[in-house]
Amino acid sequence: MEVPRHWRTQSARYALEGTVCQRCGETSFPPRDLCSRCGSGEVIAKRLSGRGEIYSYSTVFQGPNGFAEYAPYLVALVRLAEGPLVAAQLTDVDPDAVQIGMPVEMVTRRLREDGPKGIVVYGYKFRPPLVAG
Amino acid sequence: MSEVFAVGIGQTEVGEHWDRSLRQLGAAAARAALADAGTDRVDALYVGNMLAGDLSGQHHLGPLIAEHAGLLGIEAVAVEAACGSGGAAFRTAFLAVASGHVEAALVVGVEKMTDRPGKEVTQGLVTAADADFESQIGLSFVAINALLMRRYLLEHRVSRDDFAPFIVNAHANAVHNPMAMYRFAVSAAEFSRQAMVADPISVLDSSPVCDGAAAVLLCSRDRARGLGRNAARVRACTVGTDTIALHDRRDPLELAAAVRSSRRAYELAGIQPRDIDLFEAHDAFSIMTALSLEAAGFAERGRGVAFGASGAIAIDGDLPLSTMGGLKARGHPVGATGVYQIAEVLLQLRGEAGQNQVKNATLGMAQNIGGSGATVVTTVLEAVR
Ligand SMILES: [Zn+2]
Numbered sequence: 001m002e003v004p005r006h007w008r009t010q011s012a013r014y015a016l017e018g019t020v021c022q023r024c025g026e027t028s029f030p031p032r033d034l035c036s037r038c039g040s041g042e043v044i045a046k047r048l049s050g051r052g053e054i055y056s057y058s059t060v061f062q063g064p065n066g067f068a069e070y071a072p073y074l075v076a077l078v079r080l081a082e083g084p085l086v087a088a089q090l091t092d093v094d095p096d097a098v099q100i101g102m103p104v105e106m107v108t109r110r111l112r113e114d115g116p117k118g119i120v121v122y123g124y125k126f127r128p129p130l131v132a133g
Numbered sequence: 134m135s136e137v138f139a140v141g142i143g144q145t146e147v148g149e150h151w152d153r154s155l156r157q158l159g160a161a162a163a164r165a166a167l168a169d170a171g172t173d174r175v176d177a178l179y180v181g182n183m184l185a186g187d188l189s190g191q192h193h194l195g196p197l198i199a200e201h202a203g204l205l206g207i208e209a210v211a212v213e214a215a216c217g218s219g220g221a222a223f224r225t226a227f228l229a230v231a232s233g234h235v236e237a238a239l240v241v242g243v244e245k246m247t248d249r250p251g252k253e254v255t256q257g258l259v260t261a262a263d264a265d266f267e268s269q270i271g272l273s274f275v276a277i278n279a280l281l282m283r284r285y286l287l288e289h290r291v292s293r294d295d296f297a298p299f300i301v302n303a304h305a306n307a308v309h310n311p312m313a314m315y316r317f318a319v320s321a322a323e324f325s326r327q328a329m330v331a332d333p334i335s336v337l338d339s340s341p342v343c344d345g346a347a348a349v350l351l352c353s354r355d356r357a358r359g360l361g362r363n364a365a366r367v368r369a370c371t372v373g374t375d376t377i378a379l380h381d382r383r384d385p386l387e388l389a390a391a392v393r394s395s396r397r398a399y400e401l402a403g404i405q406p407r408d409i410d411l412f413e414a415h416d417a418f419s420i421m422t423a424l425s426l427e428a429a430g431f432a433e434r435g436r437g438v439a440f441g442a443s444g445a446i447a448i449d450g451d452l453p454l455s456t457m458g459g460l461k462a463r464g465h466p467v468g469a470t471g472v473y474q475i476a477e478v479l480l481q482l483r484g485e486a487g488q489n490q491v492k493n494a495t496l497g498m499a500q501n502i503g504g505s506g507a508t509v510v511t512t513v514l515e516a517v518r
Contacts, residue, residue: 058279
């Protein structure tokens with residue numbers, strides 16, 4: 001990943017920081033400059049709880065650049081408690097135990113390494129909660 | 134706005150053309166369309182392509198294809214809308230002719246995917262998705278479609294095997310299409326046994342990586358006079374869009390861009406879905422076929438798969454589908470696909486579809502999808518007899 005892109009998206013990737021519209025209250029993740037519901041530009045950053053449940057899931061056997069060595073890995077759409085859906089990898093979970101509706105929580109993990117001279121990219125993944133509820 | 138007529142069709146065989154380059158494929162389809170129309174007079178060229186920059190180190194396909202198709206010097210630009218590039222290029226040509234500024238516009242869709250190893254193609258295809266929040270977390274394009282399909286199975290209480298009729302139908306039709314990549318039949322039992330590429334998507338659920346080019350010549354009523362064996366009229370060509378990322382959609386199981394573009398197309402043509410005699414759907418993955426049938430109003434929400442099993446999609450059914458094999462079995466040279474679909478509708482309307490001919494085909498529709506549904510181009514064509 002390019003360093004400036006890494007820098008631009010890091011608060012979303014590290015802290016699950018989205019945006020909340022000051023006009024209509026819509027929560028967005030990933031963050032947006034314009035509210036996707038009402039179009040207002042009055043949005044402020046908000047860190048999301050990281051709690052949610054699995055909306056859908058699959059397994060990647062051949063990933064995009066930078067992910068080949070990690071395959072196969074589990075991916076999911078997670079419905080966050082605040083409303084948005086987020087695409088993410090699943091981790092620390094038995095593949096056979098994954099199902100739609102399963103509660104998950106966000107953790108920060110290594111996503112990829114861009115070779116010996118590249119940066120190590122960390123970001124959100126989701127796992128079954130360590131503490132129930 | 135002027136009426137627009139399609140007067141020439143050209144296709145190359147879809148497959149692994151290690152002996153033919155991007156420019157040769159594009160030029161061959163272009164020349165074939167001009168020969169079919171019986172003219173050399175073209176005022177503008179619009180090229181649909183997605184991956185030449187990534188896989189061939191070549192952008193700037195407008196002048197490249199014009200030069201090699203013997204059209205040096207004409208207006209020529211490329212149009213990109215991921216896997217919807219071919220349809221988007223057709224839309225651009227349609228607008229050019231409809232506006233009256235261009236008398237004859239050639240559309241060429243061309244893609245060259247097989248020069249590079251699979252992982253580079255995988256990386257190329259995922260550029261259709263959200264680079265910051267889909268591919269950067271490790272999603273592939275196949276996985277995005279798998280996420281959709283898994284959710285569909287649960288919400289609509291169907292099984293993977295229920296999708297088999299789409300695959301069986303597409304392969305049965307490809308057997309009689311000399312341009313198709315996979316000219317062999319597949320049974321429901323074979324479909325059921327396939328290995329997963331991204332569960333629940335199996336090898337046979339996904340369309341093949343391949344090379345190919347297709348072309349269509351559009352012209353005004355005046356220019357069409359005396360040209361083409363059988364002209365067809367473009368009744369509508371519309372583009373709808375949606376969020377680039379699947380996760381940003383209110384309801385991921387509704388192809389809102391397809392709803393938008395097909396409604397607009399019906400309105401412009403003054404028709405209803407039941408008036409359509411055949412439908413070339415974007416069956417890159419069988420989940421897309423089901424969602425497309427629902428979005429275009431041929432089946433109720435959640436009933437797309439049942440529609441496939443009803444027999445309606447056969448050549449002699451109520452809505453013949455993927456009549457020349459579809460993306461699934463004709464092949465899916467991504468940026469060329471939208472033009473292949475339209476060329477196949479035109480073959481049907483001209484009565485030139487051979488053993489796959491749909492009887493009395495008068496109105497045909499093609500729907501070309503970019504990404505996981507962010508761009509949808511719907512085209513309605515009518516036979517002129
Ligand atoms: Zn708002």
